[in-house]
Amino acid sequence: MRVRAERLLILPTAEQLAGTRYAEARRGPTEAVTQTGGAVVGTDGSPHGDGDATALVLLTPIPVEDVRAALKANPQIDWVQFPFAGIEAYVPLVRSRPEITWTSAKGTYAPPVAEHALMLTLALLRHLPERVTATSWGQCRGKSLDGARAVVLGGGGIAQEYIRLLKAWDVHVTAVRRRADDVPGADVTVTTDRFDEVLPGADVVMLAAAATDQTRGIVGARQLELMDDDAVLVNVGRGVLVDTDAVTAALAAGKIRSYGTDVTDPEPLPDGHPLWAEPRCLITPHTADTPEMCIPLLDARIRRNLAARAEGRELEGLVDVEGGY
Incomplete structure (x- = not known):
């Protein structure tokens, strides 16, 4: 009526x-x-x-x-x-x-943003940031998503769509969210206070959470240290989820394999920032949607x-x- x-x-x-x-x-x-x-x-x-x-x-x-x-x-x-x-x-x-x-x-906007996150994920696993600027043949390297382990921060539409896409590769997904409710499609769901606990062993860590008092800086030096050296980090949430100085240092020290992000802190990322010159970093200018x-x-x-x-x-x-x- x-x-x-x-x-x-x-x-x-x-x-x-x-x-x-x-x-x-x-x-x-x-x-x-x-x-x-x-x-x-x-x-x-x-x-x-x-x-x-x-x-x-x-x-x-x-x-x-x-x-x-x-x-x-x-x-x-x-x-x-x-x-x-x-x-x-x-x-x-x-x-x-x-x-x-x-x-x-x-x-x-879940479909296009999740698609973008998947694109960044695959590009990082296959070392495309280094290859797009290469001028010689280089090494034969790369990692498949098939059977990989992913940690997804967020439980909303983007996270759920990204998880759905990952399942084409039989990826084991641990979702991390504020509430204890299970995230559809995830193999395991934990609350945000257990984020650090699930980082070791992940091949992919993808961030799709909102920027709140609880999530600002949720990926800092400690979390990057907990991640495997061969892990890739993807951010399509908000730039403030990641400590920019910490991820810059972690990439320079080889603490993580690579970082792909559609959002930065500050945004836009200033010209001349070290991340622009980092060969294992792929930045898109907030164009996921x-x-x-x-x-x-x-x-x-x-x-x-x-x-x-x-x-x-x-x-x-x-x-x-x-x-x-």
Whole structure:
């Protein structure tokens, strides 16, 4: 049964998105809210709408203060949809407004990001970072995923999709997450306090966790020391999960085989940083989920959540306010 006709504020405005790759991203939510009997508000270009919006959808990251201002200008707003999974910059605002339903894009981009993580994993195991710059034949080296042992930090959509892909190679997977619930597809699930315990013996350590107070710096000098010298480390979560100085030193000392990452701390990684010159490091510039990949996936999430709101059903991607993701 339909319970409301949504008045949707979409930010950034059409004028702000004009000429960008996100310009078309407004069309999907506009069509969806119209189909459920609602309307888009704030089409006059006002960054805060016309004061009677009931919901706010973000299509790109915008400053926290702009979100706060939009909420102040539209006191009826009781749902906010973020366009990303990592909401660490917005956590204080989220926690200060418990009366609002907050949803993120967590799980939405799992297929492309997990695919990217798998690409990094295979590239590291086959020594591709060294080979792409080689000018001579070199040694015959490489390691197969078949029958390997992997540790995956995270239990959300990206982690689950990555585990599903690994199973094509009969990989033994230990998942590490904040809660004790089993991660689908994993052979073993342990809580984050046991992360150090499961690192020895892993061929692959993949990070897909959100950035929280508990996960910042979770891979530091101690964890890199616990990993096997032949292990590879992959990060598609957040740069702050890894101590950049520690991983730089570990690679230089041969403590781990290689490091592949789509995220860095700081981000972007400055020109001239030692990691750029490290032959066993593969860095991609936060391209595991490009706009071309993300816009259709985010559009589908927004459409489903608008339909759920209209019909009084639970929304997808509810933010864990306590956990901060």
